[in-house]
Amino acid sequence: MRRIALLLxxxxxxxxxxxxxxxxxxRADQEIYVTxxxxxxxxxxxxxxxxEEGNLNDLRAILGNDVAVKAYREGKLPFPDGAVIAxxxxxxxxxxxxxxxxxxxxxxxxxxxxxWYLQFMVKDSRKYAATGGWGYAQFDKDGKPAPExxxxxxxxxxxxxxARDYLFTRYTP
Amino acid sequence: MRRIALLLxxxxxxxxxxxxxxxxxxRADQEIYVTxxxxxxxxxxxxxxxxEEGNLNDLRAILGNDVAVKAYREGKLPFPDGAVIAxxxxxxxxxxxxxxxxxxxxxxxxxxxxxWYLQFMVKDSRKYAATGGWGYAQFDKDGKPAPExxxxxxxxxxxxxxARDYLFTRYTP
Numbered sequence: 001m002r003r004i005a006l007l008l009x010x011x012x013x014x015x016x017x018x019x020x021x022x023x024x025x026x027r028a029d030q031e032i033y034v035t036x037x038x039x040x041x042x043x044x045x046x047x048x049x050x051x052e053e054g055n056l057n058d059l060r061a062i063l064g065n066d067v068a069v070k071a072y073r074e075g076k077l078p079f080p081d082g083a084v085i086a087x088x089x090x091x092x093x094x095x096x097x098x099x100x101x102x103x104x105x106x107x108x109x110x111x112x113x114x115x116w117y118l119q120f121m122v123k124d125s126r127k128y129a130a131t132g133g134w135g136y137a138q139f140d141k142d143g144k145p146a147p148e149x150x151x152x153x154x155x156x157x158x159x160x161x162x163a164r165d166y167l168f169t170r171y172t173p
Numbered sequence: 174m175r176r177i178a179l180l181l182x183x184x185x186x187x188x189x190x191x192x193x194x195x196x197x198x199x200r201a202d203q204e205i206y207v208t209x210x211x212x213x214x215x216x217x218x219x220x221x222x223x224x225e226e227g228n229l230n231d232l233r234a235i236l237g238n239d240v241a242v243k244a245y246r247e248g249k250l251p252f253p254d255g256a257v258i259a260x261x262x263x264x265x266x267x268x269x270x271x272x273x274x275x276x277x278x279x280x281x282x283x284x285x286x287x288x289w290y291l292q293f294m295v296k297d298s299r300k301y302a303a304t305g306g307w308g309y310a311q312f313d314k315d316g317k318p319a320p321e322x323x324x325x326x327x328x329x330x331x332x333x334x335x336a337r338d339y340l341f342t343r344y345t346p
Binding site: 042048051092095097098101104108157161172 | 216218219221226229232233236263270273282283330333341
């Protein structure tokens with residue numbers, strides 16, 4: 001955890017330096033990314049679950065902080081500032097111990113963390129105005145943030161679902 | 174909700190009458206089932222997720238109340254009294270809207286509730302002594318409890334994993 005904290009501080013320092021050195025003009029159009037893992041996300045309420053095939057081949061849980069879950073449950077769009085969505089993804093693996101009990105191959109469970117284990121969307125309509133009001137983040141299992149080139153792919157993929165405030169995941173009651 | 178509440182009250186009343194009329198001898202060996210949906214379960218913390226193929230063909234989330242999640246995180250076995258595990262299962266369906274954005278068939282999401290939408294395990298080592306200290310429950314999407322014949326199948330299936338206190342699901346960090 002200490003190494004992660006130090007890493008995050010370094011990343012924040014570099015990001016701060018870049019922001020300071022960057023020309024002021026045109027900043028509103030620049031994409032800004034989330035560089036810290038939101039505290040306590042593993043205790044948040046469940047929004048939904050999913051299985052992605054193909055390259056991803058994962059089992060995933062989507063959690064939301066209280067602001068996000070309230071907005072989901074009330075069907076409120078766009079989501080208010082302060083809403084944060086977490087996506088945790090694990091490798092999709094068969095459960096040998098479950099299958100032994102069932103007597104057939106039927107059970108798939110979370111394996112190790114995937115390459116980009118954690119993703120977050122943080123709503124701040126001013127700060128992240130250039131990307132639909134959401135800041136995007138990806139971290140590996142060690143808490144290392146994804147490189148900027150990777151983060152640049154988030155918003156273009158979410159853009160087609162602007163009508164649902166850029167959220168792929170629907171709340172599952 | 175009112176209909177569910179009335180139904181649950183009726184079920185509880187019938188169960189009470191049966192308990193009153195039943196002979197006292199041998200009761201410790203009888204299986205006892207949970208007949209009420211534990212309040213607030215949808216707000217509980219995430220334990221894990223899974224996909225079951227075959228007849229079940231579902232996507233499922235496993236949640237736990239605070240006592241259960243604490244025991245899971247501490248690796249404490251057997252679980253203390255008061256622990257409650259919830260299993261919510263939805264039909265496993267492809268997400269056409271997600272696949273359209275991805276440009277390929279890869280996304281599977283929760284569909285409608287399954288036949289036995291909700292399952293619970295409630296730890297009370299005295300009350301449920303006959304079934305390893307856990308009381309079992311199943312409810313359909315309308316909150317109707319499963320018939321006794323169906324509930325009788327819970328414990329025999331969980332019995333092979335006695336070493337893990339009868340819990341199939343492992344906590345996924």
